[in-house]
Amino acid sequence: MVTAERLNVLSAAQVRAVLTAAEFDADPAILRSGVVSYRLVYRTIDPHGLPTTASGLLALPATDTRRLRVVSYTHGTETARADAPSTATDLAADGWGQAPALTYAAAGFAAVAPDYLGLGVGPGLHPWMDVPSEVTASFDLLRATRLFLATQGRTVDPRVLVTGFSQGASAATGLATALRSGADPALRLGALAPVSGAYDLRSVELPALLDGQVEWPYGVGYTAYLLVAFNRLHHLYDTPAEVFRDPSVEALFDGEHSGERFVAGLPASIDALLTPHGAELAHHPRGRFAAALAVADATCSTLPGPQSPPQPVPVPVRLYVGGADTQVPRANSEHCRTALRGHGIDAPIVDLGAGVDHLGSNRAGTAAVVRWFLTPGGPR
Incomplete structure (x- = not known):
């Protein structure tokens, strides 16, 4: 206490x-x-x-x-x-x-x-x-x-x-x-x-986020949150530009954005969110990312x-x-x-x-x- x-x-x-x-x-x-x-x-x-x-x-x-x-x-x-x-x-x-x-x-x-x-x-x-x-x-x-x-x-x-x-x-x-x-x-x-x-996350939730089964803004928001949060702990990428087409997305997860401000800052789709490298990372988790997902699962x-x-x-x-x-x-x-x-x-x-x-x-x-x-x- x-x-x-x-x-x-x-x-x-x-x-x-x-x-x-x-x-x-x-x-x-x-x-x-x-x-x-x-x-x-x-x-x-x-x-x-x-x-x-x-x-x-x-x-x-x-x-x-x-x-x-x-x-x-x-x-x-x-x-x-x-x-x-x-x-x-x-x-x-x-x-x-x-x-x-x-x-x-x-x-x-x-x-x-x-x-x-x-x-x-x-x-x-x-x-x-x-x-x-x-x-x-x-x-x-x-x-x-x-x-x-x-x-x-x-x-x-x-x-x-x-x-x-x-x-x-x-x-x-x-x-x-x-x-x-x-x-x-x-x-x-x-x-x-x-x-x-x-x-x-690995077999059910993440695929649903990426294939559109989880509709906007949740699919985009959760995908971005997962990559940002796991990168902070497990170093999945060096800079936001490697995985996000708009690197400013990472700033949405500073703990100060209300729900409305957070949603307003999200891209319109998964394709608009992720770079080719980001999409590859999300669709085919390997290494540290795969290990972190295994712990969560x-x-x-x-x-x-x-x-x-x-x-x-x-x-x-x-x-x-x-x-x-x-x-x-x-x-x-x-x-x-x-x-x-x-x-x-x-x-x-x-x-x-x-x-x-x-x-x-x-x-x-x-x-x-x-x-x-x-x-x-x-x-x-």
């Missing part, structure tokens, strides 16, 4: 109003509590293992409950550091960034939502889709939360409920692996429920099975998808399910509805997951 700053104190009615405005489920039968939220700044490590700090949102139920069950929610792609959970504080204008955490807290859980490295008030640039640093940022926020709650005379149940959306879905499966592997003896995995994850295949020490018990897993998701093909989840089955883990795919698109799956998925977490005899 470095600092803890209280952000908002909301009544149950105010929480439901924020969720309704953001088009999230605001069912009063489930969301009964007010919420007190905090921005935690805490120590962690960067992708190279060096000390740094990160920030994250902690949302607590406004109740007298002394022992809390923790839900870890890892968010989807953001380009602006101000749009991360702990800095997206203008709930009246846009509650999207905090809506999942508010949902879980109003349902009685302690909800933690890491901003990730380089977003929120953390230093540096964001290493997008770098699962190892997403995991360490998430894990260290859980530790900081435990310390913060102790100052309030509260404790946490060691069985962490893990969920996340889009980028945060593979972060969630990576965090689940760390918990199952005993990264901290005081914490373990209670359940895993990721939503709309790109669990197979391993979160489902490395989750320890029900007989694996140090947690040799079954853990419930569900994979949630939107039936009309044009950004993250369903095959991602199908490949994850197959990998999990190889470890003896049954992970049904839950379809959130035929008309549910990618962003809609965050809304519908949050509602479905909180109900599952609350089910008597379920993962609780």
Whole structure:
């Protein structure tokens, strides 16, 4: 722990109003509590293992409950550091960034939502889709939360409920692996429920970005983000002009571009984005790029099975998808399910509805997951 700053104190009615405005489920039968939220700044490590700090949102139920069950929610792609959970504080204008955490807290859980490295008030640039640093940022926020709650005379149940959306879905499966592997003896995995994850970048997601299956601006934006972020960590190219027809595209990923400004700066197509060398790199990853993709794609295949020490018990897993998701093909989840089955883990795919698109799956998925977490005899 470095600092803890209280952000908002909301009544149950105010929480439901924020969720309704953001088009999230605001069912009063489930969301009964007010919420007190905090921005935690805490120590962690960067992708190279060096000390740094990160920030994250902690949302607590406004109740007298002394022992809390923790839900870890890892968010989807953001380009602006101000749009991360702990800095997206203008709930009246846009509650999207905090809506999942508010949902879980109003349902009685302690909800933690890491901003990730380089977003929120953390230093540096964001290493997008770098699962190892997403995991360490998430894990260290859980530790900081435990310390913060102790100052309030509260404790946490060691069985962490893990969920996340889009980028945060593979972060969630990576965090689940760390918990199952005993990264901290005081914490373990209670359940895993990721939503709309790109669990197979190499074989499913990247081809969909490049062949137009993922329409503009998402296909172009995600492709550019992947190359820029992975180059910062793995040195894929020397200058932006090698891979981008307009080298200024790289400046869109400085953490200061809002969504509207980011989209306005994107080329009109993949062909307009990539040079011949950039297209070859993206279509046929080799060397460091291929190795980095393999790490990102391993979160489902490395989750320890029900007989694996140090947690040799079954853990419930569900994979949630939107039936009309044009950004993250369903095959991602199908490949994850197959990998999990190889470890003896049954992970049904839950379809959130035929008309549910990618962003809609965050809304519908949050509602479905909180109900599952609350089910008597379920993962609780």
